[in-house]
């Protein structure tokens with residue numbers, strides 16, 4: 001068979017160009033990435049061999065060997081893991097399969113316009129996201145990958161100088177697995193030193209479960225502890241080791257925000273080592289995103305993405321769980337509805353929520369950071385998981401009209417006004433938009449706190465929660481404002497109940513006649529102080545934002561008519577009332593009614609039914625003013 005030549009996917013070429021030209025200060029990350037891949041490859045085969053022991057042949061002990069060839073200026077990282085065949089090599093090493101690299105490229109595009117030199121930007125991003133296998137080109141000007149897949153006889157040699165192309169050719173290899181041969185660049189020759197390699201492995205990869213050997217300078221030594229980190233007792237693991245392990249299992253580049261390491265003993269035994277990241281992953285809301293918890297059984301890796309072991313609303317939690325009770329030969333299908341896993345899941349949820357509660361109590365600022373990253377995901381749990389509703393409501397934090405900080409529901413209820421018996425909220429697309437809503441005016445004037453909700457999920461969990469501490473949730477954009485029974489603060493501005501304009505009833509009657517089915521009703525408002533009008537949903541009708549969201553997703557066709565509230569003490573409304581009561585000018589008032597309705601819609605971010613007529617009416621009105 002002939003040697004084949006392939007071009008890299010365009011994104012890979014760009015990535016490689018950046019990697020090769022970046023002066024990344026800590027090039028040694030290449031070793032962490034390659035050892036991590038080798039360890040994953042061994043884990044994959046270990047799992048397959050549970051059902052197909054023949055795959056291991058006479059080589060049952062997994063290991064990674066790093067061999068130094070000083071004369072040839074070569075470094076080889078060899079593993080006896082699953083290996084790759086021709087198609088695997090093309091697919092895995094010719095395209096960007098890796099989430100980290102994909103994110104790197106995305107961020108790179110996003111950072112194009114910001115300051116700093118190209119190199120500086122690229123470097124900080126490589127540090128953040130890592131570039132997997134391609135990191136090899138930070139230190140090598142040529143990389144050869146000799147691989148033979150477990151269970152297959154053919155071996156393949158993949159070669160590239162990282163400049164747009166790679167070649168593939170049939171090759172010979174005695175055993176299964178992968179040898180990555182790095183032809184080191186001149187400026188990377190310090191990686192030919194066994195002592196230096198040993199210290200890098202100790203720093204980054206000590207927790208790797210397989211023995212890692214460095215061979216060179218006439219000696220061969222094991223350079224890591226090779227004991228599964230989670231089997232050690234907490235006091236034997238340093239913060240750095242936890243952090244490096246987190247980066248390894250989660251393919252992450254940040255520090256963990258929280259680390260939970262525990263052994264559950266009793267009827268069911270398992271060890272958990274869970275991490276909550278300190279940064280928000282870019283694909284948190286991607287529906288295809290998989291659960292990131294790994295499952296082990298008695299230290300043997302079973303699967304990367306065990307969907308059953310944590311609910312979807314804890315999908316940001318990374319790490320692993322190692323069970324003593326599940327059978328070793330458990331298939332991925334058997335994991336579904338497995339009673340042991342159900343119990344483990346309940347235990348893990350309890351631990352995570354317990355840890356969050358502790359953090360919320362002890363360090364509100366740090367908890368706020370967590371909430372800003374993952375709060376919207378936890379709220380999905382309020383909606384999906386009736387059993388966890390109470391603890392999750394206690395953990396929930398909100399923005400409110402009372403300043404910039406986050407408030408809990410307990411805080412809110414604790415400072416409710418005398419006579420107030422509901423938890424008021426308003427929801428919308430951004431904090432800026434909701435906090436300017438006309439519907440808030442009356443609540444602000446009375447010093448009544450309103451929660452500002454801006455996550456799309458808010459529309460769904462609120463209706464699923466009946467009450468918190470006996471108080472109902474009530475949208476300030478729905479139903480009556482029932483502000484009359486709320487007593488204002490002593491220091492709030494004295495309530496001057498302005499009398500409604502004279503003849504307001506006549507105006508309301510004419511507006512109803514003019515607007516007909518375009519509105520559900522026209523009413524005098526008790527929630528407006530400055531604006532002339534606003535829209536509200538009738539009690540029992542769908543909230544306006546939910547209707548908008550459903551329409552965007554084509555799950556709702558019709559536009560539901562809303563109640564138009566008018567501010568009886570606003571000068572414009574007073575003038576219109578007067579005009580109606582004096583008789584005449586009815587056509588002008590009809591036009592004004594339509595304009596006011598359209599204005600209320602615009603304030604709300606609702607589309608206008610008839611923008612052309614709006615334009616004409618506005619032009620006519622303006623004309624009269626000049």
Ligand SMILES: Nc1ncnc2c1ncn2[C@@H]1O[C@H](COP(=O)(O)OP(=O)(O)OP(=O)(O)O)[C@@H](O)[C@H]1O
Nearest residue numbers: 037038041083084092098099100132133134178251
């Ligand atoms: N030593 C190896 N043995 C077998 N397969 C490997 C080896 N190294 C890399 N691969 C394959 O190449 C793919 C790409 O590797 P790369 O390091 O770029 O990303 P990754 O490890 O998949 O990414 P992530 O770290 O985000 O999971 C891997 O998913 C794996 O399938």
